[in-house]
Amino acid sequence: GEDVEQSLFLSVREGDSSVINCTYTDSSSTYLYWYKQEPGAGLQLLTYIFSNMDMKQDQRLTVLLNKKDKHLSLRIADTQTGDSAIYFCAEGGLDDKIIFGKGTRLHILP
């Protein structure tokens, strides 16, 4: 079945870049997503990438996709305290199912 894996924790110093990694198993995925969740809240879509793209950049966010290795990464440049949250990788296909990883908790060090 489909599975999405990501590391559970990441600590980064304020001002440095954060890189959150994710692997997925479903080669038929059409979209790959990054969502952000702040405490006690729902999920906010940060960005998504079509499976036929290699890279997408949106301000401080850069998404890289290696389709051969089924590896997705999210880079946050100049990490700020407001970036502290849980980041979820997810994959979706034409069947409308969206499968999420367990989330990576990003902790910002002063």
Added chain:
Amino acid sequence: DGGITQSPKYLFRKEGQNVTLSCEQNLNHDAMYWYRQDPGQGLRLIYYSQIVNDFQKGDIAEGYSVSREKKESFPLTVTSAQKNPTAFYLCASSIRGPEAFFGQGTRLTVV
């Protein structure tokens, strides 16, 4: 303003009771989803619906039921058959494309 609304924000259930969580969207989205979130478990798909009057089981449907009588509404009932219902429940909707929008969640606690 368009959006997706879950209610209530907090819900308490006694052992053996059924409870229904509300999810309403005015985004004219076709697809709607229910997820359960437990600490360290991420989001697990309970049910999803691609169209009115149709829905599919997700990975953890046992002990839950849904209906999709209207495009705007996708209520989730947590039945007494669900042995460990305490969790954070998230509803989402999408236009059958890449962007799924989430509600703010309902925290259900068994007392």
